[in-house]
Amino acid sequence: MARNRFPLIAAGVVMGAGLGGFVDGIVLHQILQWHNMLSAQIPPNDLVAAKINMFWDGVFHAGVWLLTVLGIYILWFAGKQRDVPWSGRTYVGSLLVGWGLFNLIEGGINHHYLGLHHVYEYAENKFAFDAAFLGFGVLLIIIGILFIRTGRYDLSARGRY
């Protein structure tokens, strides 16, 4: 039977992007408080501006939650297909690719193109942090692809049950 690794890779990429979004939101928005969703447009310098940013942070978290749910949904379907090899290496690699993809797409659009916020809003050189965010994304994608490549030797399927 021909093997189809794409459903598992799709599930990992989508879920990895969702979880990467949570890392951004939890670590950079809430714990370190380096930026908020609209902090370049509405600097959170007073309670009103901070609460407006808090609202948009919540909308962002809702979005990445939906992305994670979509990843679980795809994973469920991938697990029921006989031709999908059930490979941990492929899945972990796909999660890393998804996280990296999140950094590239979110960083490219929100940081560089639209300027909604920057990674470290209070730094003198904001571009350096924005570039490091993208660089970390590229690194995650490279590591993820290496994992996915090693997973091509995993052939056993989970199958229907």
Place this chain on the structure above:
Amino acid sequence: MIKAAFIILLLGSAALACPLCRAQVNAGIYEENLVSRAAVLFVPLFIIAAVGVGLFYGGKLNLSLSRLRINGKK
């Protein structure tokens, strides 16, 4: 000393501002740019979702095409 500082902080404008600033916060959120801001915010997530769905069906398409090629050779 710490208790006094804590009480002063609680009585300060920031702690009391919540009920007072609610109208300003609502005005800042539910304004004319609400829908466009939400749309812009979801753009990266839609792109990633589209990539995921594309990968899911792309694999099936790839398999179908390779089966067609094999059948064509026969």
